[in-house]
Structure formats: structure tokens, C-alpha cells
Amino acid sequence: MWLPVIIFTVILLLIIFEVFDKTVLASLGAVLMIILGIVDFDTAIASIEFDTIILLMSMMLLVEITKESELFTWLTVKMAKISKGNPTLIFLLFILTTAFLSSFLDNVTTIVLMVPVTVALVKGMGRDPKPYIIAEIFFSNIGGTLTLIGDPPNILIGGSTDISFFEFIENLWIPVVGSTILISGIILALHWKTHFKPIASDLRKLFLSHMLIKKITYKFLGKGLNKTFVAKSVFVIFITIAAFLTQNILHLNVAVIALSGAVLLLLLSSKEVEFEKTLSRVEWSTLLFFAGLFVMVGAIEHVGVLEILSDFISDSAGGSYAMLLMMVLWISGLISMVLNNIPFVALMIPVIFGIQAQLDPSLNPELLWWALSLGACFGGNATVIGASANVIGIDLAKKDGVHISFLNYMKYGLPLTVITLAVSSVYLIFRAGI
Amino acid sequence: MTQTFDEQFSKLFREIEIDLGATSLSILVLESLYKAVQGLKGQDHHHFFEQFQELTQNIESTEPKYAIIIDSFYHILRLAYVEEVIHPEQGWPLGKKKFLEQLESMIKEKKEEKQKIVKQSEKINFSGKNILLYHHSGTVEAVLAAAKKKRKKFNVIVAEQDPDKTGETIAFLHNKKIPFRVVPSHTISHIMDEIDMLFMGALTLKSSNDFVMDTGSNGLVLQFDHAKKPIYVFISTKKFSLWKSEKRSEVFTHTSQRQLHEKAISFERIKFSHDRVEMDLFTKIITEEGIFTPEQLKKFYDERLEERIKLEKRIELLR
The missing domain is CATH 3.40.50.10470 (Translation initiation factor eif-2b; domain 2)
Structure with missing residues (x-):
């Protein structure tokens, strides 16, 4: 019974310490589970959540094609132009754009789009871009929490349950918006004097800002926009999101909606993009990683270990639903601060199902999913290694000559994460009616 | 991180000149100056004159010096001087309008400059x-x-x-x-x-x-x-x-x-x-x-x- 747990733990440790590539390790774990007879091949294949894999692949295709149309870059540059060089507006527009884009794109893509423009603008103005970059990393993770497709933990939860796209937004917007207001307010207040003072009465600073905005425009949008291509991308994204939001009426799986959108965009943009090239940009290794992970978790579930874990968590809560919610939220948060939250959430999904089976239905058991989502997504903000977007954001900043150390990031990340988890706690307790 | 304005302008002008050439740089400078004057708040004419002189000094101190940019700034400085000496009583909104009009016509002229040389050629x-x-x-x-x-x-x-x-x-x-x-x-x-x-x-x-x-x-x-x-x-x-x-x-x-x-x-x-x-x-x-x-x-x-x-x-x- 404990062999699959040992295999999973060893593989997880090897992933954490980056001994080998995470996809190779997850595949190794899956293969070991089959070879050692813990699960047979058919059960292993059946445990792969193909809904999730197809959803991920389709969203990757949609994002890759749209990225080629330069729509996202145009949006970022547009924000810089609207700000007219006002530091507070730059900050607010950039973090809100980050949060908005992250709720529909993966967080890493958002960070790759936002950080270079931010560094070019803010550093060029002679200001320290660190608070801006840290805030963007933060809001990429916060924004990603809002939707089913925004962050891998939500994709995993959405793929394993019948919770709709709209229900994600309906249930998560309060802690996401609440945290956004609180965190942006705190960062603005902390750095008002040094970073965000208005420059509207200073001709030199205004002139410099406008020069930089012009430079950013030609640097990042040098080739100009292919308006037809952009229009096609916007059209498909719009109808895909509309279909996500009306999923309950359409009675379609999110994966089917996303795949339809991707195929439609591939057809419409056949003149602008090379199919083979676009296909090669899909992160197949990530999809394989997910598949391996599903097999490993399926094996653990198969031998009944996760039932024991469900019982243990339920018993530890001492019959208090509030305590149970707080345990799921804060344990998810604490683990996600230092570990990759994807294996953790994959493991926790069957555990949550187990806990829910023991709960009184009048207690609103669905809240456990939101506790897991908020904990896993917000928790990743605490440290540099908490989420992929953090690592990529710090690396991109370093390439542009802005060094943010582990401790430097954590000085902001940890307290602000505790605040967002506290906001989530209040929300969950309020929703549970306790 | 604490660069002076001279250093910041030097770096920026040099980078843009390498990317786009000196003429495009000068147009970009005028367009940016237009936006900056347009967005400038809480001024009277004298305050603007002082700020513009400071900015011109920075523009004159870049390395390398960009004559094409300095020339444009002196055109505006001439207008600022006339306004300061001849119309000191005039309110800033009216003055601002004059500067914006001047900048607008300079941008137009600058864009036509190359065509004039082509005509002469x-x-x-x-x-x-x-x-x-x-x-x-x-x-x-x-x-x-x-x-x-x-x-x-x-x-x-x-x-x-x-x-x-x-x-x-x-x-x-x-x-x-x-x-x-x-x-x-x-x-x-x-x-x-x-x-x-x-x-x-x-x-x-x-x-x-x-x-x-x-x-x-x-x-x-x-x-x-x-x-x-x-x-x-x-x-x-x-x-x-x-x-x-x-x-x-x-x-x-x-x-x-x-x-x-x-x-x-x-x-x-x-x-x-x-x-x-x-x-x-x-x-x-x-x-x-x-x-x-x-x-x-x-x-x-x-x-x-x-x-x-x-x-x-x-x-x-x-x-």
C-alpha cells in the first residue's frame, strides 16, 4: 500500500530539487506504477484526465496564435500610452492588465509580455522597477485565480469536477478583487514618496516619459499590426469566452469549447500562421508532465491511501467545517509557497472528493474547492520558487539588469501572501455562514 | 539607478538614433515634447520658461550633441523668450496653446523637410x-x-x-x-x-x-x-x-x-x-x-x- 506513496514522494522530491526534467520524472513515476504492478496499463490510461490535457493544449494553441498577431503586445503598449508617464497610472494599469491577461492566459505568458515593457519604461525613467515587477508577478498569480483557465490548479479542479467556467468567476471574484484592492493599495502607500509621486508639473520628467513611450512603441510594435489578423484573433477569443460563460446553457465541456476555439482560429488564420510552427510551440512536455502526474495520483488513489488522508484531514478538523476550510486553505497556501502546486493539487483533488463524501450536504461542500484553489494559487506568491511566473519574472528582470534576490522578493511576497490568504479566510468563513 | 537627466537623455537619444536615424529621432523628440507640454499642469508662463531652459540645457549637454534636436529647442526657446519679455501678463493657457501650435507646425515642417531636399535634388x-x-x-x-x-x-x-x-x-x-x-x-x-x-x-x-x-x-x-x-x-x-x-x-x-x-x-x-x-x-x-x-x-x-x-x-x- 505504501509503495506508490514512496514512489510519489521520491519523484516529488526529485522534481523539487530539479534533479531531472520534471516531465521525465513524472513519466518515470507513471511507468514505475505500471511496471511494479500497482496499477495495470488500462487503469493507468483511464486515470489520465484527458479533459484537462485537451483544455491545456487548446488554450496553448489559442494563446500562441493570438500572441503572433501582436494583440497582447499592442494592449501592453496601449496601457503605457494611456498612462502618459504618470507613475501611479503606470503601476495601476500594468498590474490590472497583468491580472486581466492572467485570468485568460497562462501566468508565464503574461509575465513574459509585461516585464520587458515595464523595465524599459520604468528603468528608462530613472526609477527602480522592482516594486512594479514584484507587483506584476503577484497580480499574475492573483488574476490567474479568477477563472477556470487562469492557473493550472484551477484547470485541474475544473477538469476533475463539473464546476463551470462561470461558477469559478462567481465564487472567486470577491477574494480576487478584494486582494487586488488591498495589495495594490499597500504597495502604493509603501512607495508613494519614492516611486509613485505625480510628475504632471515637471516638464523634464514628462518629456522623458513620452520619449520612452515612443521608444517602447516602435521597439515592441515595430512591424505594426496586421489588423485583419488581430480582428480574427479578437473574434475567436470573444466567442470562446462567451461560450465559456454560457457553458451551462450550451451544455458543452470547457475542453470542447477551447478546442473548438483553437481549431476555428487555426482555420481563420491559415494565411498568417504556419500550422507546423504553431503546433511546435505547444508545450507538449507540460502536457506529458500532467499525464504522468495523473497516472501517479491515480495509482495512489487506487490503493486507497487517499481515503486514509481524507479521513485524517476530516478527523483533524474535529468536526468543525470552518476548521476544515481553514486547514485546506492554509495547508495549500503553505505548501504552494515552496513547492510546485500542480502535483499537490492533483493529489488533493481525490482527497477533497473523499472529504466531501463525509460532509453534511447542507454545509456547502463546494467551498472546499475554492479553499484549495485560493490556497494553491495565492500561496505561490510568497517566494520566488512558489510559481513558474515568479521564476520567469525574476529571470527576465535580471536579463534587463534588475536584480531581485530571493530575500528581496520574499520581503514583499510573504507578508502580502499572508494578507491575501487572510482575505480568503474571511471570505470562506463568511460564505460558510459560520 | 541615480542617473542625471543629461545621462538619461544621452543614452535614450543615442539608442533611438541607432535604431531610426537622426531625422526620425528629431521628429520623435518634437512629438514627445508636444505631449509633455500638453500634459503639463499647474504652470504660469514664467515657471514654464524656467523649466524649458533647464530642459534645453540638458539637451545641449548630451553626448554626443544632436544639433538637429538643439535647433528645434532653440525655436521653442525663442518663442518662450518673446512670451516672457513681450507678453509677461499673458496667462498660461493661452501661452500653452501658442507653444502647442508652434510644435505642431514644427513637426509638420520636419516631416516635409526630407521631401524638400528630394525636390532640390x-x-x-x-x-x-x-x-x-x-x-x-x-x-x-x-x-x-x-x-x-x-x-x-x-x-x-x-x-x-x-x-x-x-x-x-x-x-x-x-x-x-x-x-x-x-x-x-x-x-x-x-x-x-x-x-x-x-x-x-x-x-x-x-x-x-x-x-x-x-x-x-x-x-x-x-x-x-x-x-x-x-x-x-x-x-x-x-x-x-x-x-x-x-x-x-x-x-x-x-x-x-x-x-x-x-x-x-x-x-x-x-x-x-x-x-x-x-x-x-x-x-x-x-x-x-x-x-x-x-x-x-x-x-x-x-x-x-x-x-x-x-x-x-x-x-x-x-x-
């Missing part, structure tokens, strides 16, 4: 000729593109210099379907008989009566002068450096230690930023104001310089 007959290009110049490219559009027949020989600059010239000629050949610049003497004329652009004209051009230009121009072949320069008068400059004081050198890749021989490699080329060596200078001989241009330049010095003195008195 129609007086130069280069049909059926072999033209040598060396200094990478957007103005010369505009002249050739216009001639090609008018179905003039001519051939171009590109003398190689910095690979990026030569590459851009080649890309331009290819895009415009202008027939061309490329030759290493140190072997020009072998095909001198085939070449009819040399077209050059220039970064600026100094008070020492030298044009500032890409490195290697001086040797090439001397070769053409020796062979008694016509040499034309295409330059806007807005690019003239209207201040007293020492001979070669603003040619920047870059020295670096290098190693030969196979044997470990370290040596010092000196690289210069520009060449200074005597104005007298050129046949004609084509500007938006007309076509000049070197003698005529000297006179024109001196008048402009005198005018600028007078304005500087008047503004100095107000400080």
Missing part, C-alpha cells in the same frame, strides 16, 4: 550614372527612392563599411529594386573609372567647416577629390551645429583590448565614432533651403550661427 542630373554610396543616410535613400519612382535610370555601387549600416543600405536598394553592386571600400581605386559621382549624407556641419560623417568617409572623399569626380552632400540645415566647436573635439574614440582568436596576441584596438571631412572638398551641398557651393554655405552657416549666439545672449540676460 531634382536639379542634380544623375540619369545613367554610376553613383557610389558610403555614409548610411536616410536622406540619400529618400533621394534615390524618389528618382527610381520617377523611372530615372542609374546604378549604385555600395562601398562596404560597418556591416549593419552596409546591410541596411543593401536592404533598402533591394526593396526599391535599384540595381547595385557592393565593393570593399579599400578597393575603390580599382573601379574609380567606372564611378561617376559620390553621394553622401552627414550627421552635422560644424563651425570648423567640417561635415561629420561615418568613419572612413574622409579617405574616400579625398580619393574622389583627387580624381576630380563630383561629390554631393544631402543634409538638412536643421542639422547644423550652431555653436563654436574645436577641431575634432567631438569625435569619440573607443579603445578596447582584443585577442586574436588562434594565437593569444593581445593588442589595443582603437575605434572612432565619426570622421570630420572638410566642406571645401565637396562639389555641391543639397539642403531644403537650396543647393549651395561650399563658399555659399559658409556664409549661410555664419549668419545662422550669429543669429543663434544673439538669441543665447538675450536669454542669458534673463537668467
Whole structure:
């Protein structure tokens, strides 16, 4: 019974310490589970959540094609132009754009789009871009929490349950918006004097800002926009999101909606993009990683270990639903601060199902999913290694000559994460009616 | 992180000039200044005048100095001076409107400047000729593109210099379907008989009566002068450096230690930023104001310089 747990733990440790590539390790774990007879091949294949894999692949295709149309870059540059060089507006527009884009794109893509423009603008103005970059990393993770497709933990939860796209937004917007207001307010207040003072009465600073905005425009949008291509991308994204939001009426799986959108965009943009090239940009290794992970978790579930874990968590809560919610939220948060939250959430999904089976239905058991989502997504903000977007954001900043150390990031990340988890706690307790 | 405005502007101007060229840089500067004045809040005219003087000082202190930008700033400074002295009672909203109108007309004029030079260049007959290009110049490219559009027949020989600059010239000629050949610049003497004329652009004209051009230009121009072949320069008068400059004081050198890749021989490699080329060596200078001989241009330049010095003195008195 404990062999699959040992295999999973060893593989997880090897992933954490980056001994080998995470996809190779997850595949190794899956293969070991089959070879050692813990699960047979058919059960292993059946445990792969193909809904999730197809959803991920389709969203990757949609994002890759749209990225080629330069729509996202145009949006970022547009924000810089609207700000007219006002530091507070730059900050607010950039973090809100980050949060908005992250709720529909993966967080890493958002960070790759936002950080270079931010560094070019803010550093060029002679200001320290660190608070801006840290805030963007933060809001990429916060924004990603809002939707089913925004962050891998939500994709995993959405793929394993019948919770709709709209229900994600309906249930998560309060802690996401609440945290956004609180965190942006705190960062603005902390750095008002040094970073965000208005420059509207200073001709030199205004002139410099406008020069930089012009430079950013030609640097990042040098080739100009292919308006037809952009229009096609916007059209498909719009109808895909509309279909996500009306999923309950359409009675379609999110994966089917996303795949339809991707195929439609591939057809419409056949003149602008090379199919083979676009296909090669899909992160197949990530999809394989997910598949391996599903097999490993399926094996653990198969031998009944996760039932024991469900019982243990339920018993530890001492019959208090509030305590149970707080345990799921804060344990998810604490683990996600230092570990990759994807294996953790994959493991926790069957555990949550187990806990829910023991709960009184009048207690609103669905809240456990939101506790897991908020904990896993917000928790990743605490440290540099908490989420992929953090690592990529710090690396991109370093390439542009802005060094943010582990401790430097954590000085902001940890307290602000505790605040967002506290906001989530209040929300969950309020929703549970306790 | 604590860069001065001089340093910030120097870095930014240099980067944009490398990317887009000096003329586009000057248009971008004017457009940015327009937006900055438009967004400026809580001013009276005197406060604006003071701030604009500070900004002009920063613009005059960049390294390298951009005459084309300084010239634009002096146009605005002249207006600011008139407003400060003649209409001190006038409120800022009205003053701001005047500055914006002035900037708007300057941007328009600046965008038309190249076309004016192209118009003047129609007086130069280069049909059926072999033209040598060396200094990478957007103005010369505009002249050739216009001639090609008018179905003039001519051939171009590109003398190689910095690979990026030569590459851009080649890309331009290819895009415009202008027939061309490329030759290493140190072997020009072998095909001198085939070449009819040399077209050059220039970064600026100094008070020492030298044009500032890409490195290697001086040797090439001397070769053409020796062979008694016509040499034309295409330059806007807005690019003239209207201040007293020492001979070669603003040619920047870059020295670096290098190693030969196979044997470990370290040596010092000196690289210069520009060449200074005597104005007298050129046949004609084509500007938006007309076509000049070197003698005529000297006179024109001196008048402009005198005018600028007078304005500087008047503004100095107000400080």
C-alpha cells in the first residue's frame, strides 16, 4: 500500500530539487506504477484526465496564435500610452492588465509580455522597477485565480469536477478583487514618496516619459499590426469566452469549447500562421508532465491511501467545517509557497472528493474547492520558487539588469501572501455562514 | 539607478538614433515634447520658461550633441523668450496653446523637410550614372527612392563599411529594386573609372567647416577629390551645429583590448565614432533651403550661427 506513496514522494522530491526534467520524472513515476504492478496499463490510461490535457493544449494553441498577431503586445503598449508617464497610472494599469491577461492566459505568458515593457519604461525613467515587477508577478498569480483557465490548479479542479467556467468567476471574484484592492493599495502607500509621486508639473520628467513611450512603441510594435489578423484573433477569443460563460446553457465541456476555439482560429488564420510552427510551440512536455502526474495520483488513489488522508484531514478538523476550510486553505497556501502546486493539487483533488463524501450536504461542500484553489494559487506568491511566473519574472528582470534576490522578493511576497490568504479566510468563513 | 537627466537623455537619444536615424529621432523628440507640454499642469508662463531652459540645457549637454534636436529647442526657446519679455501678463493657457501650435507646425515642417531636399535634388542630373554610396543616410535613400519612382535610370555601387549600416543600405536598394553592386571600400581605386559621382549624407556641419560623417568617409572623399569626380552632400540645415566647436573635439574614440582568436596576441584596438571631412572638398551641398557651393554655405552657416549666439545672449540676460 505504501509503495506508490514512496514512489510519489521520491519523484516529488526529485522534481523539487530539479534533479531531472520534471516531465521525465513524472513519466518515470507513471511507468514505475505500471511496471511494479500497482496499477495495470488500462487503469493507468483511464486515470489520465484527458479533459484537462485537451483544455491545456487548446488554450496553448489559442494563446500562441493570438500572441503572433501582436494583440497582447499592442494592449501592453496601449496601457503605457494611456498612462502618459504618470507613475501611479503606470503601476495601476500594468498590474490590472497583468491580472486581466492572467485570468485568460497562462501566468508565464503574461509575465513574459509585461516585464520587458515595464523595465524599459520604468528603468528608462530613472526609477527602480522592482516594486512594479514584484507587483506584476503577484497580480499574475492573483488574476490567474479568477477563472477556470487562469492557473493550472484551477484547470485541474475544473477538469476533475463539473464546476463551470462561470461558477469559478462567481465564487472567486470577491477574494480576487478584494486582494487586488488591498495589495495594490499597500504597495502604493509603501512607495508613494519614492516611486509613485505625480510628475504632471515637471516638464523634464514628462518629456522623458513620452520619449520612452515612443521608444517602447516602435521597439515592441515595430512591424505594426496586421489588423485583419488581430480582428480574427479578437473574434475567436470573444466567442470562446462567451461560450465559456454560457457553458451551462450550451451544455458543452470547457475542453470542447477551447478546442473548438483553437481549431476555428487555426482555420481563420491559415494565411498568417504556419500550422507546423504553431503546433511546435505547444508545450507538449507540460502536457506529458500532467499525464504522468495523473497516472501517479491515480495509482495512489487506487490503493486507497487517499481515503486514509481524507479521513485524517476530516478527523483533524474535529468536526468543525470552518476548521476544515481553514486547514485546506492554509495547508495549500503553505505548501504552494515552496513547492510546485500542480502535483499537490492533483493529489488533493481525490482527497477533497473523499472529504466531501463525509460532509453534511447542507454545509456547502463546494467551498472546499475554492479553499484549495485560493490556497494553491495565492500561496505561490510568497517566494520566488512558489510559481513558474515568479521564476520567469525574476529571470527576465535580471536579463534587463534588475536584480531581485530571493530575500528581496520574499520581503514583499510573504507578508502580502499572508494578507491575501487572510482575505480568503474571511471570505470562506463568511460564505460558510459560520 | 541615480542617473542625471543629461545621462538619461544621452543614452535614450543615442539608442533611438541607432535604431531610426537622426531625422526620425528629431521628429520623435518634437512629438514627445508636444505631449509633455500638453500634459503639463499647474504652470504660469514664467515657471514654464524656467523649466524649458533647464530642459534645453540638458539637451545641449548630451553626448554626443544632436544639433538637429538643439535647433528645434532653440525655436521653442525663442518663442518662450518673446512670451516672457513681450507678453509677461499673458496667462498660461493661452501661452500653452501658442507653444502647442508652434510644435505642431514644427513637426509638420520636419516631416516635409526630407521631401524638400528630394525636390532640390531634382536639379542634380544623375540619369545613367554610376553613383557610389558610403555614409548610411536616410536622406540619400529618400533621394534615390524618389528618382527610381520617377523611372530615372542609374546604378549604385555600395562601398562596404560597418556591416549593419552596409546591410541596411543593401536592404533598402533591394526593396526599391535599384540595381547595385557592393565593393570593399579599400578597393575603390580599382573601379574609380567606372564611378561617376559620390553621394553622401552627414550627421552635422560644424563651425570648423567640417561635415561629420561615418568613419572612413574622409579617405574616400579625398580619393574622389583627387580624381576630380563630383561629390554631393544631402543634409538638412536643421542639422547644423550652431555653436563654436574645436577641431575634432567631438569625435569619440573607443579603445578596447582584443585577442586574436588562434594565437593569444593581445593588442589595443582603437575605434572612432565619426570622421570630420572638410566642406571645401565637396562639389555641391543639397539642403531644403537650396543647393549651395561650399563658399555659399559658409556664409549661410555664419549668419545662422550669429543669429543663434544673439538669441543665447538675450536669454542669458534673463537668467
